[in-house]
Amino acid sequence: MSEKVLVTGGAGYIGSHACKVLKAAGYVPVTYDSLVTGWRGAVKFGPFEQGDLMDRGRLDEVFAAHQPVAVMHFAALSQVGEAMSEPGKYWRGNVCASLNLIEATLAAGVRDFVFSSTCATYGDHDGVVLDEDTPQLPLNAYGASKRAIEDMLVDFGNSDGLNSVIFRYFNVAGADPDTEVGEFHQPETHLVPLILDAIDGGRDALTIYGTDYPTEDGTCIRDYVHVMDLVDAHVQGLNWLRAGNGPTKGGTERFCLGTGKGFSVREVVAAAGSVTNRAVPMKDGERRAGDAVKLVSGSAKAGRVLGWSPDRSTMPQMIRDAWRWHQNGGYEQ
Numbered sequence: 423m424s425e426k427v428l429v430t431g432g433a434g435y436i437g438s439h440a441c442k443v444l445k446a447a448g449y450v451p452v453t454y455d456s457l458v459t460g461w462r463g464a465v466k467f468g469p470f471e472q473g474d475l476m477d478r479g480r481l482d483e484v485f486a487a488h489q490p491v492a493v494m495h496f497a498a499l500s501q502v503g504e505a506m507s508e509p510g511k512y513w514r515g516n517v518c519a520s521l522n523l524i525e526a527t528l529a530a531g532v533r534d535f536v537f538s539s540t541c542a543t544y545g546d547h548d549g550v551v552l553d554e555d556t557p558q559l560p561l562n563a564y565g566a567s568k569r570a571i572e573d574m575l576v577d578f579g580n581s582d583g584l585n586s587v588i589f590r591y592f593n594v595a596g597a598d599p600d601t602e603v604g605e606f607h608q609p610e611t612h613l614v615p616l617i618l619d620a621i622d623g624g625r626d627a628l629t630i631y632g633t634d635y636p637t638e639d640g641t642c643i644r645d646y647v648h649v650m651d652l653v654d655a656h657v658q659g660l661n662w663l664r665a666g667n668g669p670t671k672g673g674t675e676r677f678c679l680g681t682g683k684g685f686s687v688r689e690v691v692a693a694a695g696s697v698t699n700r701a702v703p704m705k706d707g708e709r710r711a712g713d714a715v716k717l718v719s720g721s722a723k724a725g726r727v728l729g730w731s732p733d734r735s736t737m738p739q740m741i742r743d744a745w746r747w748h749q750n751g752g753y754e755q
């Protein structure tokens with residue numbers, strides 16, 4: 423019988439894509455999601471268990487029912503703007519919830535854990551390319567909450583033998599090329615879907631958050647990764663842990679998932695205009711609080727250790743797949 427993997431946040435953007443590739447890799451992904459921000463319609467590749475991470479009883483019940491061999495933890499609050507105005511929501515919803523999940527994981531006897539972290543844990547490093555050893559100095563409660571969970575995994579590795587892989591994502595974009603799943607947030611806050619929405623008339627214009635940053639064109643620079651490449655890394659990381667390559671007596675390996683190439687907001691807008699062959703209505707706006715100037719990965723570790731190769735992460739490919747999803751995909755609300 424196929425082994426099961428508990429996927430928290432499996433009804434969300436990245437989690438749903440992870441379920442697709444887990445299934446293709448021979449696992450049964452069991453989605454655990456509160457549906458506060460996820461979509462029931464995104465759960466297509468394995469069983470669904472509705473529940474909140476704060477509900478320890480429900481977590482224990484789901485572990486007992488499915489006996490997963492590992493956990494992939496995607497469920498999180500992830501909006502920088504909201505984290506600036508409501509930090510308590512992030513400390514409770516990300517940190518306390520993850521503590522509950524880790525304790526439930528250990529109580530169920532599961533020791534392999536894959537965690538979705540972020541380059542927002544780094545903060546501003548004055549244009550330096552970021553790798554696994556760069557100090558983490560988050561600028562907002564979102565990054566701080568993810569850093570705290572990383573620290574927790576280290577501690578539980580030492581105390582209880584939890585083996586974990588931590589992936590620090592750079593900016594995730596694109597969608598499943600088959601349009602079975604895709605990016606669907608409400609409200610949407612991410613750059614690529616907002617650009618596509620502006621192109622399509624779903625909103626008046628894209629607002630560029632800050633045009634006076636110390637970059638060539640004055641806008642922020644990010645390193646964009648195709649969501650399918652990103653979730654491939656998770657399956658590779660999981661298999662790597664399960665094959666006993668990881669820190670088998672408890673410990674953590676961290677990997678940055680980026681391409682090493684930065685794009686400014688204006689460059690992403692221009693690429694979207696050219697891929698879709700449509701004009702992008704846009705206007706200049708104020709800086710968004712909590713945004714770092716430049717976040718670019720300088721790491722080759724995931725390639726070296728896991729054999730990860732982000733081949734689909736070109737800007738035209740990400741926009742093409744996101745555009746196809748934008749035009750053909752969606753979930754019932």
Ligand code: UDP
Nearest residue numbers: 502611612613616629630631642687710713
């Ligand atoms: N951005 C923008 N306008 C928008 C949304 C985002 O100019 O309507 C910029 C944002 O300031 C950042 C980049 O696009 O520099 C990527 O933002 P996103 O929210 O997609 O991801 P984040 O970097 O916050 O994870």
